[in-house]
Amino acid sequence: MVVAIIFFDRPDLLSGALENIRLFPVSRLHAVSDGPRADDAASRERVDLCRRMIKKFSKEQPTIFHYSTRNLGCQQRILSGLDEVFRLDDQAVILEDDIRYSESFVRYCQTGLQAFREVHDVGSICGKAFPGFGKVTQSLVCRSI
Numbered sequence: 001m002v003v004a005i006i007f008f009d010r011p012d013l014l015s016g017a018l019e020n021i022r023l024f025p026v027s028r029l030h031a032v033s034d035g036p037r038a039d040d041a042a043s044r045e046r047v048d049l050c051r052r053m054i055k056k057f058s059k060e061q062p063t064i065f066h067y068s069t070r071n072l073g074c075q076q077r078i079l080s081g082l083d084e085v086f087r088l089d090d091q092a093v094i095l096e097d098d099i100r101y102s103e104s105f106v107r108y109c110q111t112g113l114q115a116f117r118e119v120h121d122v123g124s125i126c127g128k129a130f131p132g133f134g135k136v137t138q139s140l141v142c143r144s145i
Contacts (some may be wrong), residue, residue: 001024001025001026001027001093001109001110001113002026002027002028002029002030002089002091002092002093003021003024003026003028003029003030003092003093003095004029004030004031004032004081004082004085004092004093004094004095005017005018005021005029005030005031005032005054005095005096005097006032006033006078006081006094006095006096006097007031007032007033007050007054007096007097008033008034008047008050008074008097009036009043009046009047009050010046010050010097010098011046011049011050011053013097013098014050014053014054014097015053016097016100017095017096017097017098017099017100018053018054018057020095020100020101021057021095023101023102023103023106024093024101024106024109025106025110026061027061027062028061028062028063028064028089029057029058029061029062029063029064030063030064030066030081030084030085030088030089030092031051031054031058031063031064031065031066031067032066032077032078032081032082032084032085033047033050033051033054033065033066033067033068033077033081034047034068034071034072034073034074034077034081035047035067035068035069035070035071035072036048036071037071038070038071043071051065051067064088066081066084066085068080068081082094091113091117093109093113105127108125108127109125109127112125113125
């Protein structure tokens with residue numbers, strides 16, 4: 001499974017996300033990062049630390065680095081980073097550094113990517129857990145047009 005992790009300058013959150021990614025059977029990891037904020041030495045330090053963390057993690061599986069040299073802002077960097085990811089792979093699980101994933105979410109992603117691989121009017125598969133909602137006992141698939 002191809003996985004893309006989107007991160008910026010929060011090493012504490014990235015550390016947890018990298019541990020969580022180990023739940024996934026990753027065949028290739030795309031690491032997408034915005035550049036540090038201009039004239040902000042603390043931001044540069046945090047971005048550099050996050051990138052070193054990814055470099056160390058990359059020894060565990062093939063990793064492609066999509067790093068911006070300048071700060072594009074959250075929206076623009078996510079969009080441009082995903083463009084880079086999908087130039088190389090036609091499917092990917094997109095993860096963010098500040099969200100944690102369960103093993104059931106991993107299975108959900110695998111099943112969804114396989115089930116809808118040839119369904120060309122499906123552009124994305126999303127998952128969400130609502131805190132306090134309790135355990136979901138059946139699959140729910142919603143399709144919007």
